[in-house]
Amino acid sequence: MYTAGTAFLEALKEAGVSYIFANLGSDHPAIVESVAEGKASARGFPAMLTCPNEMVALSAAHGYAQVTGQAQAVIVHVECGTQALGGAVHNALRGRVPVLIFAGATPYTQEGELKGSRNEWIQWIQDIADQRGIVRNYVKFDYEFRTGRNIKQVTHRAMQLARSEPKGPVYLVGAREVMEEDVTPVAIDMAEWPAIAPLPLRANDAGELAQALNGAKRPLVVTSAVGRNPAAVGELVKLCHRLGIAVLEQSPVSMNYPAEDSLYMGNRWSEPYQEPVLAEADVVLVLDSDAPWVPSVSKPSAGAKIFHIDVDPLKLDIPLWYFKAQRVFQADCATALTQVNAALDGMTVDAGKVKERQAHYGKMHDALAAQWLKREQPNGAMITPEYFTACLRKHIDDKTIILSETITNYPTIANHLRPSRPGSYFLSGGSSLGWHGGAAIGAKLAHPDKTVIALSGDGSYMFSVPSSVHWMARKYETPFLQVIYNNGGWRSPKMSTLAVHPDGYASRANAIGVEFDPAPDHAAIAAAAGGAFARKLERPEEVEAAIAEALRVVREEKRCAVLDVRVPHL
Secondary structure, eight states: OOBHHHHHHHHHHHTTOOEEEEOOOTTOHHHHHHHHHHHHHTOOOOEEEEOSSHHHHHHHHHHHHHHHOOOEEEEEOHHHHHHHTTHHHHHHHHTTOOEEEEEEEOOSOSSSSSTTOOOSTHHHHTOOSOGGGGTGGGOSEEEEOOOGGGHHHHHHHHHHHHHSSSOOEEEEEEEHHHHTOBOOOOOOOGGGSOOOOOOOOOHHHHHHHHHHHHHOSSEEEEESSGGGSHHHHHHHHHHHHHHTOEEEEESOSBOOSOTTSTTEEEEESSOSSOOHHHHHOSEEEEESOSOSOOTTTOOOOTTOEEEEEESSTTOTTOSSOOOOOSEEEESOHHHHHHHHHHHHTTSOOOHHHHHHHHHHHHHHHHHHHHHHHHHTSOBTTBOOHHHHHHHHHTTOOTTEEEEEEOGGGHHHHHHHHOOOSTTSEEOOSSSOSOHHHHHHHHHHHHOTTSEEEEEEEHHHHHHTOHHHHHHHHHHTTOOOEEEEEEOSBOHHHHHHHHHHOTTSHHHHOSOOSOBOOSOOOHHHHHHHHHOOEEEEEOSGGGHHHHHHHHHHIIIIIOOOEEEEEEOOOO
8 A cells, every 4th residue: 555645644754754733634534544554564654643723733833843943744624624723824934934734625526436535515515716725825835736646746845945944834735536546656865855055145245244343333233033043143142242242132032142141132022112222223233033123113223224134034925014224135144143253253353342332231231130130029919920930030941941922921031031042942933822832742742851831821821722732731741831921811902002092991991801800710721631730829929839849740740730820910
């Protein structure tokens, strides 16, 4: 037996896929049969994990790829399962995460003409005109298998595109008749299917950037995601220390620069004030950022020289996008920073100017650090997000991975957890809530020896489908610590409304439709679905012992722990 379904699974194995996160349906008999045959014949296909929810499946593949750089696969059921992927496809696109999504398609014969022909009533109501169109705005590539004879080649082309910068999801469709075809095995040489090589700067461009940064009075780097490639962080630190360049993070989605470093100027999100360090900069280098500032409230001075390096500097899939820059470079930031550092080797650097910049930015950093420390102190009988995060920071070691989906507490986590190791801290990269639970499973599968901690708000926790997440975590032995910063509702839409209507009716209303009253028992959901350790925290004196016990459960008992932390109500 060697069918198109077998060839597809074999292609995934060849492409380095370890896990298929699957939500199977009536369109997958060929896949199910090929998996069973593969076990019997020891073909060594990727492990297939049962995912009761499609968004959890894609989020798990997302998390695995984030911490390893290796694309994984997701299988869903026709157009229904494709739609159920929901915002996870948006997150994969905006997070530049390589993942292959395969969906079946309703059979295209109905009288038994071919093996796999329609034999269930649902196959008529699942037939739509353009199934691929559901996700076309969110994937790099979509295609339908038309024959099993080239299924491997098409799969490897899809994976090649997914792994090439800017990385992202790809979507393949195959009807039952195609997947059931008997085919002849095809030998694939994976050396012939590489992702595109990292794009460098031209030598003259690297020299120009080095010269501009070297000659600046107040040079500044702005980045959101340069740390997606951990190798870029070391080159950035080296460059900043050589020249005394400050670093400001705008909506960071990874660990981009050590927060304890004296040249670190903090992180911005959508705060309604002008950022001082951005206003005073005379040379700004933007590295891997989809939105380096919010021009209506904070931007560089009119006279600042702006340079932009990105693997996707024009953001072709974002219709309204323009940020002015003197020079724009399409390049891999790790490669480009190495080149700029090399260009500096042949230049004279004024040590006095560097020392002055370092002293200037050092004072600003110290002032920030003092503010952070002040906010970490207990505040009466309430657990503040800042206090809890500072307590959690004491338990973070070199074998900890942090996933944050805390939304209005994003700045709190960055400021008070202060991640310092490349590849240890991640956000989804997108804006659709519910990523963190599945991502924690994926991260733990990738690194079973590490402690995975998922931080969320109570709103994003419910979006994550915790019943599915914690069932999977128990079944596949991927324990993690879940912390819920529970403020009793969706704070983000409330803040957005007040920003536009500060003195409107909503500002005076007691309830505006974003409150979770009565409060759900969040931790109990995880306990019921996955046997998780569950604890609700309401007072500061409970925090230290609860964190220690929760981590003991995760590390020693190998089961999930959920801390429902009651922070000030929205």
